[in-house]
Amino acid sequence: MMDALEKELWQAAVKVRQNAYTPYSRFKVGAAVLAASGKIYTGCNIENASYGLTCCAERNAIFAAVCAGERELKLLCVTAEGELPVAPCGACRQVIAEFAIPKIIMTNLQGSAKTMTAEELLPYSFGAASME
Numbered sequence: 001m002m003d004a005l006e007k008e009l010w011q012a013a014v015k016v017r018q019n020a021y022t023p024y025s026r027f028k029v030g031a032a033v034l035a036a037s038g039k040i041y042t043g044c045n046i047e048n049a050s051y052g053l054t055c056c057a058e059r060n061a062i063f064a065a066v067c068a069g070e071r072e073l074k075l076l077c078v079t080a081e082g083e084l085p086v087a088p089c090g091a092c093r094q095v096i097a098e099f100a101i102p103k104i105i106m107t108n109l110q111g112s113a114k115t116m117t118a119e120e121l122l123p124y125s126f127g128a129a130s131m132e
């Protein structure tokens with residue numbers, strides 16, 4: 001069960017998902033991230049005819065928060081249509097790890113939710129400490 005804050009984030013993700021630009025996959029994804037300031041930033045997936053240039057909803061939400069000046073991100077919610085909650089791709093897991101987002105809520109449009117930490121999503125990850 002999602003608490004009130006998680007539900008607010010999920011609703012923001014469901015809403016922004018409507019703006020997904022997906023002429024190739026037709027698979028729409030929405031994401032919302034809560035920053036330490038208390039503000040919520042959203043993102044949807046944006047595809048490209050050069051398929052590899054596609055950017056996922058999660059990264060667009062995280063990057064929107066960072067572009068607004070946020071550095072500390074508390075909670076990320078991602079949503080898509082499906083029987084099971086949607087799982088972030090590998091590239092997004094690396095970006096989630098970069099900002100050490102403590103809690104990631106994966107959901108579907110019915111509100112089924114699965115929660116994991118960044119470490120659970122990407123164990124033994126490459127990061128700043130790897131270069132020390």
Ligand code: THU
Nearest residue numbers: 025027029045056057087088089
């Ligand atoms: N996608 C996301 O936006 N987030 C995910 O967690 C999974 C995949 C997008 C990328 C692409 O536009 C479409 O879903 C199909 O892969």
